[in-house]
Amino acid sequence: MNVTLPRSHVVILGGGPIGCDGGGGGDSCDEFDGNELDPKWELVNPSLTNPPTVAGGHLNMPIIPGDLFGGNGNAQMLLQGEHLARIIAEHRPTMACGVPTIWNDLLRAAGPDVDLSSFRTVMAGGSAVPRALIEAFEERVGVPLTQGWGMTETSPVAALAVPPRGTLPHEDIDFRVKAGRVVAGVEVRVAGSDGQILPNDGESVGEFEIRGPWITGAYYKDPDPERFHDGWLRTGDVGTLDPRGFMTITDRTKDVIKSGGEWISSVELENEVMAHPQVFEAAVVGVPDPRWQERPLVVVVPGDQRPDPEELVEFLHGRVARWWLPERWAFIDELPKTSVGKFDKKALRAKLTEGDLDVVEVEPPRRDA
Helix, strand or coil: CEECCCHHHCEEECCCCCCCCCCCCCCCCCCCCCCCCCCCCEECCCCCCCCCCECCCCCCCCECCHHHHCCCCCHHHHHCHHHHHHHHHHHCCCEEEECHHHHHHHHHHCCCCCCCCCCCEEEECCCCCCHHHHHHHHHHHCCCEEEEEECHHHCCEEEECCCCCCCCHHHHHHHHCCCEEECCCCEEEEECCCCCECCCCCCCCEEEEEECCCCCCCECCECCHHHEECCEEEEEEEEEECCCCCEEEEEECCCCEEECCEEECHHHHHHHHCCCCCEEEEEEEEEEECCCEEEEEEEEEECCCCCCHHHHHHHHECCECHHHCCCEEEECCCCCECCCCCECHHHHHHHHHCCCCCEEECCCCCCCC
């Protein structure tokens, strides 16, 4: 395959190798070295010492020249804010795609002297994009951060969070924080745990199911019928579908926290915690609780100053339901991430099991208040 792009259209994307799930969420893949290109990929002009950077989001095979990393061919360096800021300033890309953690780290690393004005379009996907990140990105970069949703099985993007025509400026972000509306040719619905199809009312929570001409209809040598429902692909993403067709993803089925018979969205809780000015990143996992079955544990990477757990609980008052307020907190220098830059909750649970997290418990909030 021959790939050529003019330098004015360089695309930088945080992706992973073929077979990695860079969309709806999945387990981590093996480390990918940028020099280990698949034989079917061929750079058009090998004489170029610095050809354009190309990445195929859900193909998912980056073509990344080693000299972009100062001679180091490790493509994982692209996920670090300092290196990404240098590449953007030097090569002036106009379009970029990446998971939210990449853009969060870029904002941390890119000081006021770093010029990010070349961007015309920037997209984020792979996990829910926090409102605070969308607001901060537009303020710093000057272009909207457009959220998209998809999976390897949807080939690739299945939905985009583009506000409807005529949306008032102050309502714009209310659409951008959603996963989006499915693209033409694709259908989506929400199914309850009993398989019943739920209404598009923006309130009924269930698993998203999707179908379309290019949506996966079967898995090679894996005929597990539980992956499909009446011909619809079960995505493993949980959320709501509103009357205008906008999807709001609240969690993965494996990450949702069931506390006292009710669901707590780890994604929504993470986004609210990360809205605190002294929180750089936060990940939430469920931990066993003798009374409520499960309760949330919030693992925080602090900003310039480490906030007290009590301060964070107080910050969450009024932002989430009172019975969501976490009793358990841990602080860490860096959250484990998958090869595509998403929070690796499997690794985080392992750290907890192995006793590598110093968990602090605060006075539990009254659930009946």
